[in-house]
Amino acid sequence: MSIITNRELRDLWADAAKIKEAISGGKVAVADAAVLAKLEAMRVLLAGTLSTADAAVLAKLADLESKLDMILNGTTPATVKLTGSKVQVDTLLNSVSIPAGGNQVFNINPTSEDEIWVLISIDKQPWLLAGSSLIYSSSDGGTNMFYPVRTGVSTTHNIYNPCVSLCLGGLNLATSWGLTPPTSMTEARQYMITPYQADLKGRLVNNSSEVATATVKVVRVWKKG
Amino acid sequence: MDEQRKQQIINALMGIYNAFVPTEDEPELTMFGLISRYNSTGQNVELVGGDWVIQNAPEPLKSLPI
Numbered sequence: 461m462s463i464i465t466n467r468e469l470r471d472l473w474a475d476a477a478k479i480k481e482a483i484s485g486g487k488v489a490v491a492d493a494a495v496l497a498k499l500e501a502m503r504v505l506l507a508g509t510l511s512t513a514d515a516a517v518l519a520k521l522a523d524l525e526s527k528l529d530m531i532l533n534g535t536t537p538a539t540v541k542l543t544g545s546k547v548q549v550d551t552l553l554n555s556v557s558i559p560a561g562g563n564q565v566f567n568i569n570p571t572s573e574d575e576i577w578v579l580i581s582i583d584k585q586p587w588l589l590a591g592s593s594l595i596y597s598s599s600d601g602g603t604n605m606f607y608p609v610r611t612g613v614s615t616t617h618n619i620y621n622p623c624v625s626l627c628l629g630g631l632n633l634a635t636s637w638g639l640t641p642p643t644s645m646t647e648a649r650q651y652m653i654t655p656y657q658a659d660l661k662g663r664l665v666n667n668s669s670e671v672a673t674a675t676v677k678v679v680r681v682w683k684k685g
Numbered sequence: 686m687d688e689q690r691k692q693q694i695i696n697a698l699m700g701i702y703n704a705f706v707p708t709e710d711e712p713e714l715t716m717f718g719l720i721s722r723y724n725s726t727g728q729n730v731e732l733v734g735g736d737w738v739i740q741n742a743p744e745p746l747k748s749l750p751i
Contacts, residue, residue: 675751
């Protein structure tokens, strides 16, 4: 048996009074079953599952999951910011019927593209592709505004295999302009003038003896977003 | 173009659509394929094209791939 002094006894009594006051004032909860359950839960969390069991973290994960679901099912499509090249395909002539010996003009409608490629699908031959030039806005300024040049073409091209040329921007790369026509795509690119003129046009000429069906598409390329 | 002629053209186009058989080179009928075949018949005196089909013809013609 240990012996305590009167002073220690008074101190213990004072502490007990403080505890009693705290309990009765609601400042301290009695260690009942609910408290014990919470303590056990905390122990489990601290044992290594805290990162996924935390209510705030779980709420955030649920929120992210919901957003991903909405993006995947198309309810709220994600906004995409392009940081590289951008490509856009437009149909300028949709399966037009061009009479024998006739032609069809199309506006290329450039904006700020770095390159515009013209794709020709036509089921009769021969045919040619002409265009406007920097100094002649009519669509029959010449055939050398595109590379490769498409004149007297003796092949047909269906919708799956179009004939493709690069739009050079209006310089008529012909000897009549005092220029030597390019012999490669690398040379042709050196003559490109961009941004393209806003009123740039093309003209598809059907030199066959039958009605031709033709589709003209353009591939617009912006090198930097 | 009167309504009777319009219907004649649509009937001709539907006939082409129904007769189409996919091949390796042409796996599906496109607007280009439809008009090309119609031109080959020699009946396209109005020189209609894909835009006319979209504006005047019913489904499935108007939604053929361009």
